[in-house]
Amino acid sequence: MTQTTTYIGTSNHGFAQYAQDEIRKIFPMTKFYLLVPTEVFLFEIPAGAEESLTALKEQEPMFLRHVQPVDQVWELSRTDADIENLKEWLREAYRAGLIGSGQKIATQVRKEERANVPYAPFTIKAALDDIIVGEIQSEPVVRYSDFIISVYISAAKVFVGLSKPADNLSDWSGGAIRFMKEEDQISRAKFKLLEAEQRFGIDFSVARTALDIGAAPGGWTSLLLERGLRVTAIDPAAMSPRLLGNPNLKIYKKNAGDVKLKDNEFDLLVCDMSWDPRQMGRLVADLLYSLQSGGTAIITVKLMHKKPFQTVKDILRILEPSLFLIKAKQLFHNREEFTLYLQKT
Numbered sequence: 276m277t278q279t280t281t282y283i284g285t286s287n288h289g290f291a292q293y294a295q296d297e298i299r300k301i302f303p304m305t306k307f308y309l310l311v312p313t314e315v316f317l318f319e320i321p322a323g324a325e326e327s328l329t330a331l332k333e334q335e336p337m338f339l340r341h342v343q344p345v346d347q348v349w350e351l352s353r354t355d356a357d358i359e360n361l362k363e364w365l366r367e368a369y370r371a372g373l374i375g376s377g378q379k380i381a382t383q384v385r386k387e388e389r390a391n392v393p394y395a396p397f398t399i400k401a402a403l404d405d406i407i408v409g410e411i412q413s414e415p416v417v418r419y420s421d422f423i424i425s426v427y428i429s430a431a432k433v434f435v436g437l438s439k440p441a442d443n444l445s446d447w448s449g450g451a452i453r454f455m456k457e458e459d460q461i462s463r464a465k466f467k468l469l470e471a472e473q474r475f476g477i478d479f480s481v482a483r484t485a486l487d488i489g490a491a492p493g494g495w496t497s498l499l500l501e502r503g504l505r506v507t508a509i510d511p512a513a514m515s516p517r518l519l520g521n522p523n524l525k526i527y528k529k530n531a532g533d534v535k536l537k538d539n540e541f542d543l544l545v546c547d548m549s550w551d552p553r554q555m556g557r558l559v560a561d562l563l564y565s566l567q568s569g570g571t572a573i574i575t576v577k578l579m580h581k582k583p584f585q586t587v588k589d590i591l592r593i594l595e596p597s598l599f600l601i602k603a604k605q606l607f608h609n610r611e612e613f614t615l616y617l618q619k620t
């Protein structure tokens with residue numbers, strides 16, 4: 276009998292189709308059922324759980340932000356019976372040894388707008404947390420858990436699954452990673468670099484010198500300065516006055532094509548230029564002499580014509596002689612764009 280593994284997948288709004296295309300490339304016979312148009316979908320992979328998960332992690336689809344396993348499904352009753360079913364499922368998971376005592380357990384509940392249920396997601400979390408504390412003798416946590424219980428309430432059904440955080444591609448509910456907005460934050464764009472740092476597991480503070488191309492008003496530059504780097508920022512537009520006079524910052528108020536840098540001057544290159552990807556790629560390629568061998572590059576790529584896979588090919592054709600791709604991912608904070616994590620050869 277063929278095994279089937281079921282997940283709920285989430286992408287950024289408008290990109291579910293691309294995530295599905297990528298999954299279909301790994302497992303051509305996968306079946307898809309849309310839950311939230313262009314964003315959330317159920318998918319059934321015709322393979323066992325381990326094989327499915329290994330493939331999804333090793334060939335991680337660019338547009339798949341988050342997955343949660345589906346271990347059990349119920350028709351929605353829109354009464355407290357839905358919560359009772361979930362409580363019983365958790366007790367059974369404990370009895371079966373799938374979840375044990377002394378662990379950190381996060382419960383993430385997502386509910387579609389159309390679900391129209393009389394209870395709030397928080398009520399479900401509170402009910403399961405009571406069992407986690409009282410019956411399982413484990414600790415309910417929000418982040419840094421050993422296990423995640425993922426509950427999804429669609430218009431017609433309740434889905435639940437149990438997983439390790441790394442197996443969800445993101446340990447944030449639905450992959451919607453949130454950062455606190457600082458009072459004096461220079462730009463929202465800063466969140467993109469913060470997310471790249473987390474998602475790609477990069478420690479910017481081990482770098483010493485960074486080049487920021489398309490830097491204004493300076494959100495990315497400010498993060499790199501906070502991490503202790505010396506930063507060279509290039510942008511014809513003005514940097515935030517808050518950054519001016521910083522002894523670790525050198526600003527070229529110029530087009531990136533008009534700047535002369537030193538060979539191997541930087542160990543990190545970042546670029547967040549909202550520009551045609553091919554032109555941006557050529558500008559970056561022309562400045563790559565300034566990045567040391569082994570240096571890291573983080574580059575945002577604009578999706579101008581909604582042909583993401585062609586755009587990836589085009590930009591890599593320009594960059595790949597000098598840079599090799601570690602990961603391409605559409606981050607939660609990317610809108611009509613995606614982020615490349617590369618390394619200088």
Ligand SMILES: C[S@@+](CC[C@H](N)C(=O)[O-])C[C@H]1O[C@@H](n2cnc3c(N)ncnc32)[C@H](O)[C@@H]1O
Pocket residue numbers: 461462464465488489490491492493494495496509510511512529530531532547548549550558
């Ligand atoms: C999205 S903004 C960058 C935001 C920045 N990362 C932040 O955190 O504040 C894009 C920037 O790219 C700059 N840009 C566009 N073309 C450029 C070029 N040829 N050379 C340098 N900068 C350029 C624009 O002036 C704009 O300030």
